[in-house]
Amino acid sequence: MLEIKNLHVSIGDRKILDGLTLTVHDGEVAAIMGPNGTGKSTLSYVVSGREGYDVTQGEVLLNGENILGLPPHERAAKGVFLAFQYPVEIPGVATMTFLKAALNAQRRARGEEELQTPDFMKRVNDAAAKLGVVKDMLRRPLNCGFSGGEKKRMEILQMALLEPLLCILDETDSGLDIDALRVVSEGVNALRAKNRGFLVITHYQRLLDYIKPDTVHVMARGRILRSGGPELALELESSGYKDYIGEAA
Amino acid sequence: MSDIATSAVADLKTAFDAMKDSGAHALRQRAWDAFARKGLPNRRVEAWHYTDLRAALRVVAPPRAAGPATPTLERGRESCRFVVLDGVFRPDLSDVSALPYGVSALSLREALARGDADILAALAGDAEDPALALNAALMQDGAVLRVSPGCVLERPLEFANFVSGGAAQSVYTRSLAILGAGARATLLENYTPLERSGAQENHALVMVLGDGAKLDHVATIAPQSADAVHVVSLLATLGENSALNSFCLVEGGGLLRRQIFATLKGANADVSFDGASLLRGRDHADTTLLVRHESPGGKSREFFRHIVDESATGVFQGKVSVAPLAQKTDGSMQSKTLLLSDGASMNNKPELEIFADDVVCGHGATCGQLDADQLFYLEARGVPKPEAEALLMEGFANEALARVKDEATRDALAARVAAWLRARETLR
Numbered sequence A: 001m002l003e004i005k006n007l008h009v010s011i012g013d014r015k016i017l018d019g020l021t022l023t024v025h026d027g028e029v030a031a032i033m034g035p036n037g038t039g040k041s042t043l044s045y046v047v048s049g050r051e052g053y054d055v056t057q058g059e060v061l062l063n064g065e066n067i068l069g070l071p072p073h074e075r076a077a078k079g080v081f082l083a084f085q086y087p088v089e090i091p092g093v094a095t096m097t098f099l100k101a102a103l104n105a106q107r108r109a110r111g112e113e114e115l116q117t118p119d120f121m122k123r124v125n126d127a128a129a130k131l132g133v134v135k136d137m138l139r140r141p142l143n144c145g146f147s148g149g150e151k152k153r154m155e156i157l158q159m160a161l162l163e164p165l166l167c168i169l170d171e172t173d174s175g176l177d178i179d180a181l182r183v184v185s186e187g188v189n190a191l192r193a194k195n196r197g198f199l200v201i202t203h204y205q206r207l208l209d210y211i212k213p214d215t216v217h218v219m220a221r222g223r224i225l226r227s228g229g230p231e232l233a234l235e236l237e238s239s240g241y242k243d244y245i246g247e248a249a
Numbered sequence B: 001m002s003d004i005a006t007s008a009v010a011d012l013k014t015a016f017d018a019m020k021d022s023g024a025h026a027l028r029q030r031a032w033d034a035f036a037r038k039g040l041p042n043r044r045v046e047a048w049h050y051t052d053l054r055a056a057l058r059v060v061a062p063p064r065a066a067g068p069a070t071p072t073l074e075r076g077r078e079s080c081r082f083v084v085l086d087g088v089f090r091p092d093l094s095d096v097s098a099l100p101y102g103v104s105a106l107s108l109r110e111a112l113a114r115g116d117a118d119i120l121a122a123l124a125g126d127a128e129d130p131a132l133a134l135n136a137a138l139m140q141d142g143a144v145l146r147v148s149p150g151c152v153l154e155r156p157l158e159f160a161n162f163v164s165g166g167a168a169q170s171v172y173t174r175s176l177a178i179l180g181a182g183a184r185a186t187l188l189e190n191y192t193p194l195e196r197s198g199a200q201e202n203h204a205l206v207m208v209l210g211d212g213a214k215l216d217h218v219a220t221i222a223p224q225s226a227d228a229v230h231v232v233s234l235l236a237t238l239g240e241n242s243a244l245n246s247f248c249l250v251e252g253g254g255l256l257r258r259q260i261f262a263t264l265k266g267a268n269a270d271v272s273f274d275g276a277s278l279l280r281g282r283d284h285a286d287t288t289l290l291v292r293h294e295s296p297g298g299k300s301r302e303f304f305r306h307i308v309d310e311s312a313t314g315v316f317q318g319k320v321s322v323a324p325l326a327q328k329t330d331g332s333m334q335s336k337t338l339l340l341s342d343g344a345s346m347n348n349k350p351e352l353e354i355f356a357d358d359v360v361c362g363h364g365a366t367c368g369q370l371d372a373d374q375l376f377y378l379e380a381r382g383v384p385k386p387e388a389e390a391l392l393m394e395g396f397a398n399e400a401l402a403r404v405k406d407e408a409t410r411d412a413l414a415a416r417v418a419a420w421l422r423a424r425e426t427l428r
Helices: A041-047 A071-077 A095-109 A119-133 A135-141 A149-163 A178-190 A206-210 A231-239 B002-018 B027-040 B108-114 B117-124 B131-136 B373-382 B386-403 B406-426
Strands: A004-011 A014-024 A029-033 A053-060 A080-083 A088-095 A165-170 A197-202 A215-220 A225-230 B078-086 B105-106 B141-149 B157-162 B170-179 B184-193 B201-211 B212-222 B229-238 B243-248 B257-263 B270-279 B285-293 B301-308 B315-323 B330-339 B345-354 B359-367
Touching: A004 A041, A014 A029, A014 A041, A014 A053, A014 A197, A029 A231, A029 B078, A029 B406, A041 A053, A041 A071, A041 A080, A041 A135, A041 A165, A041 A197, A041 A215, A041 B257, A071 A080, A071 A095, A071 B117, A088 A095, A088 B373, A088 B386, A095 A119, A095 A135, A095 A149, A095 B373, A095 B386, A119 A135, A119 A178, A135 B078, A135 B285, A149 A178, A178 A206, A178 B117, A197 B108, A206 B285, A231 B078, B002 B131, B027 B131, B078 B141, B105 B108, B108 B117, B108 B141, B108 B170, B117 B170, B117 B201, B131 B201, B131 B229, B131 B257, B141 B157, B157 B170, B157 B201, B170 B184, B184 B201, B184 B315, B201 B212, B201 B243, B201 B301, B212 B229, B212 B406, B229 B243, B229 B270, B243 B257, B243 B285, B243 B386, B243 B406, B257 B270, B270 B285, B270 B315, B270 B386, B285 B301, B301 B315, B301 B345, B315 B330, B315 B359, B330 B345, B330 B386, B373 B386, B386 B406
Parallel strands: A029 A197, A029 A215, A080 A165, A165 A197, B078 B157, B141 B170, B157 B184, B170 B201, B184 B212, B201 B229, B212 B243, B229 B257, B243 B270, B257 B285, B270 B301, B285 B315, B301 B330, B315 B345, B330 B359
Antiparallel strands: A004 A014, A004 A053, A215 A225, B105 B141
């Protein structure tokens, strides 16, 4: 599914990722945990194609194809989805207009027929009902006036509609109360599938109580320092990241 | 005055002398004198600092000759329409035979010939501006509407101004809408060239809202050719508890000055002036407004969105003035601009002048480019960059359009914005 090989990334003179290597298999939920400032968000941006990062070395392969040269929208059409830590508010753009533009742009890019309005509406309404997204939210401009929990639910709604192959969840738990965390996690769990991989980025073990990972990777100083099973997350929760930050760079 | 300016004023004087006998002599003469004292405004006149009308009108075009007999005119939303073509009110092209109950209509010529004191007083307006004074001195024709007190109109009224193509000529129109106490209406005001031409147009619309009257006003100014010079003025006077909700879509073309002079005479009057302007090429569009709160409890809102591309120039000057009597005034003004190219420029000048001590007034003006975070968000969802940019620009303009209450009108405006954006894609 996703293979990241020896990835080196800088912003200007500052090195952020320093030879990061990571594999996520089909159907796998991989958690990345690590302290602040270790490049977790950079990793999610580089995989999804944001401008402003210099990739000096390495590859990011999606089902064997190096996607690093592709613009973000082409990566999205190939199945990369980033659930943002801070979903952006876009005043003046109706949520439904945005959803339809995104869905149909991806379908066009894949050579599929565009969805007509009735079919589109049905898909949105079905997905919205499952995630407790009320009609009023769909009528508003994208993410405007939404609470933190509503914004994250909207991210998961988009994930459900766009049916990506690789879902990157960047600190999806930030800003969520327990109830919202449960709803969002259930939404994610419902999307787990044999041909879909997840990269779940988080500071805390708490999210992983709800979204059970298959593998856990500890990231610090721009690379993966240790990998293991779910038990590794529990160990980190009690011991913290001090063993990892302590190492000389 | 320089020789050039003197010759322009001399040409205007010739036009004025030819108009002298077309009714309302005293009104015209007063207006001409007011104009002649100042001449055409240039950059040294503060209210015209960003728009040099004197330079734009170095050569004054002769007044427009009669328009074509049977033109094909576009028709938008269903309305009761009053057509002014090439500065002449055309009953044959207007819906005068089936006026809604409670509405009376006259051409400006007829109204001036009849000389009713209240109509003349309303037409004279109450604003010191040389371009507006010139309009009153040279007004050729227009429509004069009166809505009886208490009358609630379902069907919108429309002032439709058309100018045909051909050699550059000048057009001066002045129209009036008087709403009696408690009347409610929608008024559309559209400026459409039959062909783009370098016309010099100076239009004024005067609105008088009686106590408790409510008016929704939607104006559109369609694009003109690059050498066109347009001044479009709106004068509004509001009675007690009256409400005016006004929107204008400007699509650029040549030099455009849109100016609003609003006076909240009665207590608790409520106005909103909103708009979107779309500028490209070497378009120059200036929106200048003055809202005067003269009584207590008034509320005013101004909300503008400007999209400026290529080498175009936008201007927004908004002044809210609160008289000592006008306690509890609530005013808020916002003007935001999206600059799409390095050559595009915007001049924002919001101003508050407050002489009362118990008021809430604020203003904000920003200029910026497309937001990188918003752009990446859309791209990351699969929307290609040009489409994402168009979506953001449309959204930006939609924030202003959202303030138009009628859905069908809003959709029609949105379609024009979308067409403008599509043209941008094709131009690239």
